[in-house]
Amino acid sequence: MSQPFPFSAIVGQEAMKQAMVLTAIDPGIGGVLVFGDRGTGKSTAVRALAALLPEITAVEGCPVNSARIEDVPVWAPPVSGKLVKRPTPVIDLPLGATEDRVVGALDIERALTRGEKAFEAGLLARANRGYLYIDEVNLLEDHIVDLLLDVAQSGENVVEREGLSIRHPARFVLVGSGNPEEGELRPQLLDRFGLSVEVSSPRDVETRVEVMRRRDAYEHDNDAFMKKWRAKDSSLRKSILAARAALPALKTPGVVLHDCAALCIALGSDGLRGELTLLRAARAQAAFEGAQTVTRVHLKTVATSALSHRLRRDPLDEAGSGSRVARILAEILP
Amino acid sequence: MTDPLTPWERAETALAVLATDPSGIKGLWLRARASSIRDRVTQALPPHRRIHPGIDDTSLFGGVDLAATLSAGHLIRSAGLLAQPSPLLLAMAERCPPGLSARLARWLDDAGPCLIALDEGAEPEETLPSALTDRLGLFLDLTDIPYSHSVSIQLNPAEITAAQARLATTKLPKKALESITTVAAAMGIASLRAPLLTLAAARALAAWRAEETASDDTLRHAAELTLAHRGDLPETAEQDAPQEAPPPPDPAETDSEQPQSQDERIPDDILLEAIRAALPADLLARLNAGRAAKSAKGSGTGAARKGNHRGRPLPSRPGTPGSGKRIDLVATLRSAAPWQPLRRRTPDATRLEIRQSDLRLKRYVETSDRVLIFAVDASGSSALSRLAEAKGAIELLLAAAYARRDHVALIAFRGQQAELLLPPTRSLVQTKRRLAGLPGGGGTPLASGLKMAFELAGQTQSRGMTPTIALLTDGRGNIALDGTPNREMAEADALRLARAFRNLGIPGLVIDIANRPQPGLRLLAAAMDAPYLPLPRADAQRLSGVLQAALGD
Structure with missing residues (x-):
């Protein structure tokens, strides 16, 4: 079972899959937050995404996956300068990871053995140009959250410790998953995620049986199963690449901008990040569908996942903010 | 149908299943106090390494081996326990912190063979984190098994090897997948890991019993071991519950396929019966209570x-x-x-x-600071009765809070909605000034006051403080949350908010300042899980005494 479960073989959970594909098309959307029950395929989807993403070109041996030789940071160990293809990095940030492991620290081994002051890159460096995945993000310790907020915002990791003064690019797509029953996420961190989706277990037996059947086939008839789905995965990968190429030429009419603003005002979302993300997500969605211009339909498709986590929390709203977005969406953009 | 397994047979079967396919089953949740009967189970477990809830990352993931490094004078790294392909046994698993359970869950998802969790919880609330209960396949509760019912378990290594060799060729009946999924859905088990674990257990058990295709008994027993503790059983009286319970019922399958494949399909209700027989009913209730209590608490910052x-x-x-x-x-x-x-x-x-x-x-x-959040009813009705006395009591309490360096916040509700008079502060002077200037009159937007207190409590909690709510009201809430004067809606809103307080586990206190005790307020206090204090004609000094006693110092 060395290969992860194929992305296209995940049954249902369309909103989650859509959100992940959108961030693959435009990493600038800024990440996905997946909240939901246990055993609904959150982790499976993230692992599958890693296998689905197109490869990147990077300098061999570069700790921050630089695309060009001149971008390799000065503190890095000498590199050969050869460009290699490697899979898009998807780095796990385990709960309780220490600050040293996340941002990097003095390389103790080299300090002790050779007396050199060298920097050992952390997880943030390895996640550059890729994805940073945090399972149970709502249980993450506060001081790590603060670090992440800062880096996710600036796209740069600055290390000032133990006599080191180092900065390196750390642009990554944040993917978080968690179970809201176990703890809330701070609004500041919520806001850093571009899209948020809520997943729940499928309620009808047919879907559940299908999930089980595929999982069972994956585990016990791996070769045939992977062969069947590899084709679908690669066609999805092709359309992601095509959408990436089409993105710059996509037209955004003024009326769509107006719609974005009207929607965010009606929902009372704080700041302008809501509008910006909504627009980016809508553009990515339009590019994915192969459209020439962004339309209101695209906007409506992505509005729930782009905005539902930016509303002020209402303790009485048992239905969740997703339905609030849907209601206002129907009012503002008929 | 044969009889369900006796409790001890269940333990034996679980161990055989675990030994046959540890990486498919993922583990065993063993709920029992340390006892000789538990020892009988643990001595038959596959070879494992023992860990405890306080284990640090270095031991788990590897790191610098300090003892070796210090004596050798150069850096020596150690391999972590998780890097080794050996099952782990987590002792005192009920004390497992969320961080560790998340790491173990990840290990189980990725590569880990299996985890045996010894849960010694005495109370229903004391139990394994749900990240682990969801992933561990088997569950055993030895609490109610007398020692005389148990015998020593001997698993023959040769038999285990033979069963493991048979595992790859063991098949399940065609309909097993559907019927197990249906039963899991009927039991309200949301997680899709559960039925997968049942399938794995059925396969392992069939291999152990040297069945080419798993028999109905084997499927039943597998379901007993893996599903029984996870969900609620439909009522016994409804014989056809399994077919009806899963929302949308599935007529296509039941109508067209059942006649021809009767022999292949185990009727779901037999499976359910087996599960029902497997565990005492109150155990489910206890476990569910534990789940609810656990999920409400979360990992919030707390007291000391x-x-x-x-x-x-x-x-x-x-x-x-x-x-x-x-x-x-x-x-x-x-x-x-x-x-x-x-x-x-x-x-x-x-x-x-x-x-x-x-x-x-x-x-x-x-020690995290305490924030006392006063939500004071300044409506016309309470102004008439004892707003002044409430003010006096708060002032006395403020003095005590000042001595303890507690923070104080003040919310008043009157007219249409609540108003935050004073955000959390330690300034006594400022609080007194605001309080003295608090006017009375107007409607009683009790729900609005509660909502503001709730939001404030959430904010202070996320800043690492411990909020406590003191609600002073005469309970005649007549303004709903949206500002409309509707007594019924107002009461419903207030009750829902009170429940939200309980869900967050925020301690509180309800003080009834009406002339006569209000039954509605007693209900509200119960929903908040807070003490209720009616104060018929109490003076400020007494009020403050009662308040201090209720708050615990």
Whole structure:
């Protein structure tokens, strides 16, 4: 079972899959937050995404996956300068990871053995140009959250410790998953995620049986199963690449901008990040569908996942903010 | 249908299943106090390594081997337990912190063979984190099994090897997948891991019993072991519950396929019967209660906690640095000092010889500040009765809070909605001034006041403080949350908010300042899980006394 479960073989959970594909098309959307029950395929989807993403070109041996030789940071160990293809990095940030492991620290081994002051890159460096995945993000310790907020915002990791003064690019797509029953996420961190989706277990037996059947086939008839789905995965990968190429030429009419603003005002979302993300997500969605211009339909498709986590929390709203977005969406953009 | 397994047979079967396919089953949740009967189960487990809830990351994931490094003089790294392909046994699993359970869950998802969790929880609330209960396949509760019902378990290694060899060719009946999924859905088990684990258990059990295709009994027993503890059973009276319970019922399958494949399909209700027989009914209730209580608490910051980052220093103590622990350098040197002459290998050596046993770690205790949030009813009705007295009581309490350096926040509700008069502060003067200037009159937007208190409590909690709510009202809430004067809606809103308080676990206190005790307020206090204090004609001094007693100091 060395290969992860194929992305296209995940049954249902369309909103989650859509959100992940959108961030693959435009990493600038800024990440996905997946909240939901246990055993609904959150982790499976993230692992599958890693296998689905197109490869990147990077300098061999570069700790921050630089695309060009001149971008390799000065503190890095000498590199050969050869460009290699490697899979898009998807780095796990385990709960309780220490600050040293996340941002990097003095390389103790080299300090002790050779007396050199060298920097050992952390997880943030390895996640550059890729994805940073945090399972149970709502249980993450506060001081790590603060670090992440800062880096996710600036796209740069600055290390000032133990006599080191180092900065390196750390642009990554944040993917978080968690179970809201176990703890809330701070609004500041919520806001850093571009899209948020809520997943729940499928309620009808047919879907559940299908999930089980595929999982069972994956585990016990791996070769045939992977062969069947590899084709679908690669066609999805092709359309992601095509959408990436089409993105710059996509037209955004003024009326769509107006719609974005009207929607965010009606929902009372704080700041302008809501509008910006909504627009980016809508553009990515339009590019994915192969459209020439962004339309209101695209906007409506992505509005729930782009905005539902930016509303002020209402303790009485048992239905969740997703339905609030849907209601206002129907009012503002008929 | 054969009889369901007896409790001890169930234990034996579970161990056989675990031994046959540890990586498919993922583990065993063993709920029992330390006892000789538990020892009978644990001695039959596959070879494993033992860990405890306080285990640090270095032991789990590997890191610098301090003892070896210090004695060798150069860096030596150790491999972590998780890197080894051996099952782990987590002792005292009910004390497993969320961080550890998340790491173990990840390990199980990725590569881990299996985890055996010894849950010694005495109370229903004390149990394994749900990240683990969801992933571990088997569940055993030995609490109610008398020792005389148990026998020593001997699993023959040759038989296990033979069963493992058969595992790859063992098949399940065609309909097993559907019927197990249906049963899991009927039991309200949301997670899709559960039926997958049941399938794995059925396969392993069939291999153990040397069945080419799993028999109905085997499927039933597998379901007993893996599903029974996860969900609620539909009522016994409804015989056809399984077919109806899953929302949208599935007529296509039941109508067209059942006649021809009757022999292949185990009727779901038989499976359910087996599960029902497997566990005492109250166990399910207990487990569910535990789940609810657990999920409500979360990992919020709380009262006093020991840490190693900030707060008041405690005496340092021996230990291994790692996972964010910091070395107390002075104490380490002090403990190493007496040994220096003995440790020097040559008389003229000047190097400091430090052993692992010398290392001392810093410890701090940090008490989070308490915030007293007063939600005061300043409506016309209460102004008439005893707003002035309530003000007096708050002033007395403020003085006590000042002495303890508590924070105080003040919310008043009157007219259409609540107003935050004073955000959390330690300033006594300011609070007194705001309080004295608090006018009375207008409607009673009780729900709005509660909502503001709730939001404020959430904010202070996320800043690491411990909020406590003191609600002073005469209970005649007549303004709903949206500002409309509708008594019924107002009461419903207030009740829902009160429940939200309980869900967040925020302690509170409801003080009835009406002339006569209000039954509605007693209900509200019950929904908040807070003490209710009616105060017929009490003076400020007495009110403050009662308040202090209720708040616990």
